[in-house]
Amino acid sequence: xxxxxxxxxxxxxxxxxxxxxxxxxxxxKRCNQTCVHCHVNAGPARTEMMTxxxxxxxxxxxxxxxxxxVDITGGAxxxxxxFRYLVEQVKSLHPPRHVMxxxxxxxxxxxxxxxxxxxxxxxxxxxxxxxxxxxxENVEQQRGIGVFDKSIRALQHLNTLGYxxxxxxxxxxVYNPAGAFLPGPQASLEQTYKDELKxxxxxxxxxxxxxxxxPVQRFATFLRHQGQWEEYQELLVNAFNPGAVDxxxxxxxxxxxxRGEVYDCDFNQMLNMQWQDESERNGKSLYLWDIDPxxxxxxxxxxxxxxxxxxxGAGSSCGGALI
Ligand code: SF4
Ligand code: SF4
Numbered sequence: 149x150x151x152x153x154x155x156x157x158x159x160x161x162x163x164x165x166x167x168x169x170x171x172x173x174x175x176x177k178r179c180n181q182t183c184v185h186c187h188v189n190a191g192p193a194r195t196e197m198m199t200x201x202x203x204x205x206x207x208x209x210x211x212x213x214x215x216x217x218v219d220i221t222g223g224a225x226x227x228x229x230x231f232r233y234l235v236e237q238v239k240s241l242h243p244p245r246h247v248m249x250x251x252x253x254x255x256x257x258x259x260x261x262x263x264x265x266x267x268x269x270x271x272x273x274x275x276x277x278x279x280x281x282x283x284x285e286n287v288e289q290q291r292g293i294g295v296f297d298k299s300i301r302a303l304q305h306l307n308t309l310g311y312x313x314x315x316x317x318x319x320x321x322v323y324n325p326a327g328a329f330l331p332g333p334q335a336s337l338e339q340t341y342k343d344e345l346k347x348x349x350x351x352x353x354x355x356x357x358x359x360x361x362x363p364v365q366r367f368a369t370f371l372r373h374q375g376q377w378e379e380y381q382e383l384l385v386n387a388f389n390p391g392a393v394d395x396x397x398x399x400x401x402x403x404x405x406x407r408g409e410v411y412d413c414d415f416n417q418m419l420n421m422q423w424q425d426e427s428e429r430n431g432k433s434l435y436l437w438d439i440d441p442x443x444x445x446x447x448x449x450x451x452x453x454x455x456x457x458x459x460x461g462a463g464s465s466c467g468g469a470l471i
Contacts, residue, residue, distance in 0.1 A: 151385065152455040159390045163449040165412075168441060169400040171210060172219040172466070173198075174414060175228040176406050180258050182366075183278075183291045185324055187418055189365040190223040198406040200230045205408060205437055207237050210245070213441045217246040219401075219466065221414060224255045232267055239271050248274045250466075253302035254295055265302075269309040274318045276357070276466070277303070282344035286326045303351045312352040320355045322468075328371060328380040330387060330461045331358035334469040357468025360384075362457040365418050384456035392463030395470035398449045408435040412449045414466075415457075421450045 149157070156163060176197035179190035210218070218238045225231055226249070238245050249268060256264050268275060277299075281287050284296035303319075306312070311319040321341060325331055338356035345351040361367050363380055371377040403411040411417040425431030425438070426447075463470030 150452050152451045152453055152459075155385075155388055155456075156393065156451075159393075161390060161393050163393065163396065163398065163451060165444050165447045165449060166399045167445050168213070168215055168402050170217045170219055170397075170402075171206075171215050172221060172401055172403045172414060173206065173234070174221050174403065174405055174417060175203075175223070175225045175231065175234065177223045178227045179222060179224040179252065180227070180255055181224070181252055181292055181295065184366065184370050185280075185290055185361045186366045187362045187364040187415060188223060189418070194223065196406045197228055198230070198408075200233065202406070202408050203230055203234050203237070206404060207234075207241070209436050209439075210238070211241050215245065215402075215441070217248065219248040219250070221250040224252050224258075225249060226251070226255050226261060226264060227258070235267075235271050235273060246274065247271065248276055251275050251277045252291075253277050253279065253299040256302045256305065257298055265306050265309050265311075269306075269311065269317055272316050274320070275306065275311060276320050276322060278322045278324075279303075279341075280322075280324050280326065282341050282348075290324075290326060300345075300349050300351065303345070303353070304349065307350070307352055312354055319353045320357055321353050322357045322359055324359045324361050328361070328374070328376045328383070330360060330383070331464070331469070334358040334462065355468070357466075358462070358464070359466075359468060360457045360460055360464035362415050362454055364415050364454050364457075381453065381456070384460045385453075387460035388456060389459055389461060389463060389471065392459045392470045395463060395465065396449075396458055397465040397467065398458075401466075402436070402439075402444065404436050408437065410434050410436050410439060415454055416450055416452075419452065419454065421452070423450075 177190045177194035182191040287296040311317045398412045410423040423434040
């Protein structure tokens with residue numbers, strides 16, 4: 149039993165799936181950036197990319213479920229040539245489902261992305277955008293030279309389309325720490341972001357999500373290079389907050405990889421913790437179309453030491469702090 153599972157047991161807690169409300173689809177690992185904290189190890193040289201045939205398979209499955217929301221992630225998900233097709237198809241299901249795009253902002257200025265903001269607004273796609281600080285230094289240290297200015301220009305453009313202003317066009321920002329420490333309180337940081345971005349750049353947005361850096365993939369490599377791996381892992385373990393377990397996103401989310409494989413979350417995906425058929429010994433690896441949505445509730449979530457990243461301090465999820 150891993151340390152996280154043991155800790156849950158010590159607190160008489162369990163981590164089981166409930167009814168699925170969100171399908172998170174990772175459409176590929178290519179990205180125009182190579183951020184230090186990236187848990188995907190995404191970058192321009194990655195070739196993994198979901199095909200249209202796989203998307204159609206997923207859409208067929210989704211259409212037969214009551215899942216309310218689709219959360220599209222990557223890499224930079226917009227670099228998948230079928231990204232707009234996927235959004236349009238999800239929106240044309242009966243009933244249409246809510247769509248979220250995990251957008252790195254600079255993608256708006258990449259070749260071939262003309263009209264991206266307008267497309268997202270037209271389809272009322274909720275934007276969740278990374279901006280790890282309201283000033284350039286921390287942003288460029290984590291995400292690359294020139295990223296801050298481009299991100300601000302993207303936010304200003306999205307504001308002109310109504311994002312952050314029209315209640316149907318929600319735009320949230322994501323903060324993550326610049327190093328091996330936990331995020332500060334979400335509410336006060338949100339207010340600081342709002343004040344600074346409005347005052348200096350005229351930018352408005354809806355919510356700020358504070359997210360803990362997960363010791364997975366590129367951030368794990370960074371920690372090892374800095375000699376901080378064990379110290380950071382201990383920080384997360386010692387900050388375990390049992391009150392965060394109820395709100396963990398893996399309760400009501402299914403995560404799908406670029407080939408349609410199923411995981412409990414995007415972190416488990418990057419650690420190759422694909423679902424297996426539990427009814428067989430050496431059970432076969434499962435793809436979304438193997439899953440009966442009615443059978444998901446009650447299934448145990450696969451855990452590992454990285455899960456302490458979601459339960460440290462105020463907790464952390466794709467929707468920010470949990471407490
Ligand atoms: S953190 Fe996001 S923007 Fe940065 S490399 Fe990873 S996928 Fe790309
Ligand atoms: S990493 Fe977080 S979201 Fe993923 S299974 Fe562990 S606790 Fe759940």
